[in-house]
Amino acid sequence: MATISDVAARAGVSPATVSRVLNGKSTVDPGLAERVVAAARELDYRPNAFARNLRRQASTVLALIIADVENPFFTAIARGVEDVAQASGYSVVLCNADDDPAKERRYVDVALAERAAGVIISPAGVQTDVGALLEQSIPVVAVDRPLAAPAGDTVLVDTRLAARQATLHLVEAGYHRIACVTGPSGVRTADDRLAGYRDGLRAAKRRSSAALVRRADYRAAGAQRATRDLFDRPERPDALLVANNAMAIGALQALAELGLRPGTEVGVVSFDDAPWAPLVVPSLTVVSQPAYEMGMVAAQLLLARIADGSREPTTTTLSAQLIERDSSRRG
Amino acid sequence: MATISDVAARAGVSPATVSRVLNGKSTVDPGLAERVVAAARELDYRPNAFARNLRRQASTVLALIIADVENPFFTAIARGVEDVAQASGYSVVLCNADDDPAKERRYVDVALAERAAGVIISPAGVQTDVGALLEQSIPVVAVDRPLAAPAGDTVLVDTRLAARQATLHLVEAGYHRIACVTGPSGVRTADDRLAGYRDGLRAAKRRSSAALVRRADYRAAGAQRATRDLFDRPERPDALLVANNAMAIGALQALAELGLRPGTEVGVVSFDDAPWAPLVVPSLTVVSQPAYEMGMVAAQLLLARIADGSREPTTTTLSAQLIERDSSRRG
DNA sequence: TAGCGTCAAGAAACCGATTTCTCGACATAC
DNA sequence: GTATGTCGAGAAATCGGTTTCTTGACGCTA
Numbered sequence: 001m002a003t004i005s006d007v008a009a010r011a012g013v014s015p016a017t018v019s020r021v022l023n024g025k026s027t028v029d030p031g032l033a034e035r036v037v038a039a040a041r042e043l044d045y046r047p048n049a050f051a052r053n054l055r056r057q058a059s060t061v062l063a064l065i066i067a068d069v070e071n072p073f074f075t076a077i078a079r080g081v082e083d084v085a086q087a088s089g090y091s092v093v094l095c096n097a098d099d100d101p102a103k104e105r106r107y108v109d110v111a112l113a114e115r116a117a118g119v120i121i122s123p124a125g126v127q128t129d130v131g132a133l134l135e136q137s138i139p140v141v142a143v144d145r146p147l148a149a150p151a152g153d154t155v156l157v158d159t160r161l162a163a164r165q166a167t168l169h170l171v172e173a174g175y176h177r178i179a180c181v182t183g184p185s186g187v188r189t190a191d192d193r194l195a196g197y198r199d200g201l202r203a204a205k206r207r208s209s210a211a212l213v214r215r216a217d218y219r220a221a222g223a224q225r226a227t228r229d230l231f232d233r234p235e236r237p238d239a240l241l242v243a244n245n246a247m248a249i250g251a252l253q254a255l256a257e258l259g260l261r262p263g264t265e266v267g268v269v270s271f272d273d274a275p276w277a278p279l280v281v282p283s284l285t286v287v288s289q290p291a292y293e294m295g296m297v298a299a300q301l302l303l304a305r306i307a308d309g310s311r312e313p314t315t316t317t318l319s320a321q322l323i324e325r326d327s328s329r330r331g
Numbered sequence: 332m333a334t335i336s337d338v339a340a341r342a343g344v345s346p347a348t349v350s351r352v353l354n355g356k357s358t359v360d361p362g363l364a365e366r367v368v369a370a371a372r373e374l375d376y377r378p379n380a381f382a383r384n385l386r387r388q389a390s391t392v393l394a395l396i397i398a399d400v401e402n403p404f405f406t407a408i409a410r411g412v413e414d415v416a417q418a419s420g421y422s423v424v425l426c427n428a429d430d431d432p433a434k435e436r437r438y439v440d441v442a443l444a445e446r447a448a449g450v451i452i453s454p455a456g457v458q459t460d461v462g463a464l465l466e467q468s469i470p471v472v473a474v475d476r477p478l479a480a481p482a483g484d485t486v487l488v489d490t491r492l493a494a495r496q497a498t499l500h501l502v503e504a505g506y507h508r509i510a511c512v513t514g515p516s517g518v519r520t521a522d523d524r525l526a527g528y529r530d531g532l533r534a535a536k537r538r539s540s541a542a543l544v545r546r547a548d549y550r551a552a553g554a555q556r557a558t559r560d561l562f563d564r565p566e567r568p569d570a571l572l573v574a575n576n577a578m579a580i581g582a583l584q585a586l587a588e589l590g591l592r593p594g595t596e597v598g599v600v601s602f603d604d605a606p607w608a609p610l611v612v613p614s615l616t617v618v619s620q621p622a623y624e625m626g627m628v629a630a631q632l633l634l635a636r637i638a639d640g641s642r643e644p645t646t647t648t649l650s651a652q653l654i655e656r657d658s659s660r661r662g
Numbered sequence: 663t664a665g666c667g668t669c670a671a672g673a674a675a676c677c678g679a680t681t682t683c684t685c686g687a688c689a690t691a692c
Numbered sequence: 693g694t695a696t697g698t699c700g701a702g703a704a705a706t707c708g709g710t711t712t713c714t715t716g717a718c719g720c721t722a
Contacts, residue, residue, distance in 0.1 A: 001467060003708055014672045019710055029670070044463075049444045050385035051708035054677050059381075061445075069406045069425070078400055082427060086434075091441050094400070094425035096413060103417075110422045113380045114392075132375075136332055220606060249606045256610070274607070275551060275580045279587070281612035334678055345702045350680055359700070382678035385707050666721085673714075682705075691696080 002043035010039035022047070053115065062092050062302065063111040065104060065121040067144075068218070069096040071246055073272045073291050074122065077143060080295020081120055088303055090117060097124050099218060104128060112136060118302040120295075123147055126186045139305035143298040145188045146315075153301040154315040155294050159189055159271070162287045162320035163196025164203065166241055166269045169285075169322060171204040174330045175239035175267040179212040181226045181251055182243040190215070193243045193271065212237055216247065223250030231258055238266055239328075245272035245286075252280065268327040271320075282326030289320045333374035341370035353378070384446065393423050393633065394442040396435060396452040398475075399549070400427040402577055404603045404622050405453065408474060411626020412451055419634055421448065428455050430549060435459060443467060449633040454478055457517045470636040474629040476519045477646075484632040485646040486625050490520055490602070493618045493651035494527025495534065497572055497600045500616075500653060502535040505661045506570035506598040510543040512557045512582055513574040521546070524574045524602065543568055547578065554581030562589055569597055570659075576603035576617075583611065599658040602651075613657030620651045 008015040013032055020026045021036040028036075039045075053059045064081050066074040082092045093116070097104035104124045111119050112132055119133055122144040130140045130147060140152040147154070170178050180197040183190030194213065201208045214230055216222030223242065227250065230237055240255075242248045248270035255262055262268045263282040270277075273288035297316055305311055339346040344363055351357040352367040359367075370376075384390045395412050397405040413423045424447070428435035435455045442450050443463055450464055453475040461471045461478060471483040478485070501509050511528040514521030525544065532539045545561055547553030554573065558581065561568055571586075573579045579601035586593055593599045594613040601608075604619035628647055636642055 004710095005708080015709080016673080016711080017671060020671085023710085025710095027670075032671085046440075046444055048385070048446070048708050050381045050390075050446065051677090052710075054379070054381035054385055054679085054708085055710045057677070069400075069409055070403060072401060075400045075406065079427070086437075091426075091438075094427075095422075096410070096425075106417075107422075109377075113377055115379070115381065246606070249610065252610050275577070276605070276607035276611065279580065279583050280607065280610045335680095336678080346679080347681080347703080348701060351701085354680085356680095357700085363701085379678050382707090383680075385678085385709085386680045388707070664722090666719100668717105668719085670717090671715090673712105675712075676710085678707105680706085682703105684703075685701095687698100687700090689696100689698080692694090 001048075002045045004045070004047070006043055007036065007039045007045050010043060011035040057115070059115050059117050060090050061114065061116050062090050062299070063095055063107070063114075063116040063119045064092050065095045065097050065107050065111070065119065067097055067099045067122050067124055068246070069094070069098075071218075071244070072274050073245060073289065074144075076291035077122075077295035077298070080292040080297075081299040082295075084296050084299035084303070090303070099124050101125055101127060108133065111138065118306050120298050120302055121147075124187075125184070137309055139302055139309060141298045141302045141305070143294055150313060150315075152313055153298075153305065154313070155298045155301065156315065156317050157289050157294070157320050158317050159289075159320065160192040160196035160199065162271075162289075162322070163193040163241065164199040165322055166287050167197050167200025168204060169324070170239045170241065170267050170269060170328060171200070171206065173239075173267055173328050177212065177235065177237045178206075178239040178241060178267070179214070179230050179237035180241045180243070181214050181216065181223050181230070181247055183215065183218040183247070185215060187218070190218070190243055193241075197241050211235070216250075218244050218246055220246050220250035220253070223247030224254045225250075227251045227254035228258070231260070240266060240268045242268065242270040245270060245274045245277075248272075248274075248277075248284065248286075252284075262327040263329055267330070269322075273323060278325065280327075282329070285325045285328035286323050287320045288323050290318050294318060332379075333376045335376070335378070337374055338367065338370045338376050341374060342366040388446070390446050390448050391421050392445065392447050393421050393630070394426055394438070394445075394447040394450045395423050396426045396428050396438050396442070396450065398428055398430045398453050398455055399577070400425070402549075402575070403605055404576060404620065405475075407622035408453075408626035408629070411623040411628075412630040413626075415627050415630035415634070421634070430455050432456055432458060439464065442469065449637050451629050451633055452478075455518075456515070468640060470633055470640060472629045472633045472636070474625055481644060481646075483644055484629070484636065485644070486629045486632065487646065487648045488620050488625070488651050489648050490620075490651065491523040491527035491530065493602075493620075493653070494524040494572065495530040496653055497618050498528050498531025499535060500655070501570045501572065501598050501600060501659060502531070502537065504570075504598055504659050508543065508566065508568045509537075509570040509572060509598070510545070510561050510568035511572045511574070512545050512547065512554050512561070512578060514546065514549040514578070516546060518549070521549070521574055524572075528572050542566070547581075549575050549577055551577050551581035551584070554578030555585045556581075558582045558585035559589070562591070571597060571599045573599065573601040576601060576605045576608075579603075579605075579615065579617075583615075593658040594660055598661070600653075604654060609656065611658075613660070616656045616659035617654050618651045619654050621649050625649060
């Protein structure tokens with residue numbers, strides 16, 4: 001593999017000049033520059049990123065640590081991040097923490113070892129610690145969920161308000177015993193959606209009851225069990241607010257097993273729109289979150305912070321949108 | 332950030348000794364070793380990956396270049412790769428080529444610049460060129476689709492046979508005019524599935540007709556148009572073989588718009604199982620590919636090739652499985 | 663024409679690891 | 693007691709870029 005010295009030798013100049021030409025940071029004689037460019041092309045020269053990064057003490061790789069690659073919500077965020085990063089010459093490393101604090105920690109370590117230019121993370125839980133990154137002044141942006149000790153920008157959705165609206169929507173549609181299946185305690189979105197659900201019940205002057213609330217991991221299997229459990233009790237719910245799209249699958253599966261038809265017999269609203277949501281019968285009413293936009297905003301904030309580390313931390317809250325379909329329409 | 336010299340100074344030894352202790356490649360006096368380890372811990376020393384990689388001329392990062400992050404099939408592959416890589420101390424960089432040869436090329440360049448230890452790729456098309464990687468003796472494994480010039484291991488699914496079986500399944504279920512919506516020409520899986528479809532028709536002694544075949548990109552929108560188009564003609568098909576899971580969504584949407592009920596009126600079989608496939612009504616019959624396993628096998632082959640670059644290129648063909656649900660059952 | 667400022671380009675230092683080279687200490691063999 | 697071998701650890705080279713330092717050429721002004 002050709003090195004900068006090879007190029008320099010071929011062009012009859014010093015390595016320093018080659019570096020200057022290729023980085024355009026300084027003016028060089030046009031004639032020399034042309035020779036350098038030609039030599040580089042002829043040798044198919046590609047700078048060694050290790051050497052460059054070592055000297056510059058910086059890389060052009062952004063780490064994106066998400067909770068679940070198999071969840072379309074997070075992959076949509078990833079696309080948003082990527083599109084912005086690409087445009088600025090950064091590449092994005094996607095890390096799948098799999099909702100596992102240990103895996104997440106490992107990826108934080110990788111980001112540290114590889115001296116990522118910046119990190120975008122959706123923290124798996126309360127104990128996520130990005131202190132080590134900040135010590136190395138690697139900027140961090142939290143997306144979807146805030147960090148316990150916010151020390152960078154944060155991009156959220158007003159998910160509590162959205163949950164409140166979704167709950168009120170179910171009330172208005174004529175459902176009476178509305179249950180909530182949410183994510184693990186300590187995960188902010190899960191807690192917020194539960195709080196919003198209670199807000200909604202309160203606003204509608206309904207009593208909330210612990211018997212109507214279930215928690216599970218943010219996966220289908222857990223939600224399936226939780227839903228089955230809700231309907232196993234004497235006073236069955238007649239509606240369900242489900243806190244994410246993976247859980248929606250589990251909940252719908254449980255309802256199908258129980259022979260309950262969504263919409264007519266059980267109102268269902270889930271968080272996160274998905275390509276298949278209009279296709280299930282009845283089509284699924286969802287709270288659609290602007291995932292792609294969240295990714296874009298997070299990346300923009302990160303790039304801004306890379307450029308100027310002294311910016312004040314900001315919090316951006318985007319809003320979700322209720323998409324009414326048939327699963328929350330009686331009759 | 333502490334460097335190896337800082338650790339050496341604190342432990343009262345030379346940097347070389349620190350390196351030897353921490354890498355365990357050579358024996359050192361236990362007393363010294365203990366001091367080194369203590370010093371490293373006290374300073375929270377983390378080796379600089381740039382410096383290490385520069386010297387070693389190798390990294391421990393695998394690049395995984397997939398066609399579409401939003402497609403669960405590919406994310407399942409990613410998980411398989413990741414689980415194997417993790418266990419061997421490699422980290423995985425997920426790159427989303429987005430079915431775009433230009434993006435793909437850019438990521439190949441990134442893998443090259445970052446001197447990835449190896450690359451796993453599902454080539455976007457015929458013109459994918461990994462020659463540059465091979466020149467640098469970076470091992471390459473192709474997954475899901477073969478490379479035009481195979482120069483590494485390949486992990487495939489016998490998708491042609493699976494398409495043949497799926498087509499015969501539709502014939503046996505009593506459908507007569509079976510159409511096929513497949514991916515872009517030049518993408519091997521798309522061509523193979525079409526060929527398998529024709530195999531199936533031939534085996535059933537049915538005439539195949541170009542009027543019953545449509546190509547689109549591997550996305551929902553394209554499949555939706557293609558399906559609409561198929562049903563716009565006087566002699567409508569009564570069954571549909573769809574070549575991947577994103578396209579299935581588009582096809583089902585089109586059928587819904589046309590007021591055609593899958594199963595009873597139009598038999599549907601799609602490639603790729605998805606969490607939502609059992610939930611649509613009627614539930615979707617699919618050809619399930621062992622995506623996670625494909626990822627695992629690809630990663631194992633890559634690691635083996637990293638360890639020993641002179642291995643003969645192999646091709647592993649896994650088999651798919653037809654999961655019969657209601658969308659292909661008449662009546 | 664002397665003196666000063668500007669600028670382009672080469673020389674050399676530097677980033678932080680790993681690894682080869684070298685040397686000294688000690689043990690064993692003759 | 694000397695020669696030889698072994699082994700552990702420090703010195704120094706090395707990876708391939710970037711960037712500072714230095715030098716020399718040139719132009720302008722007094």
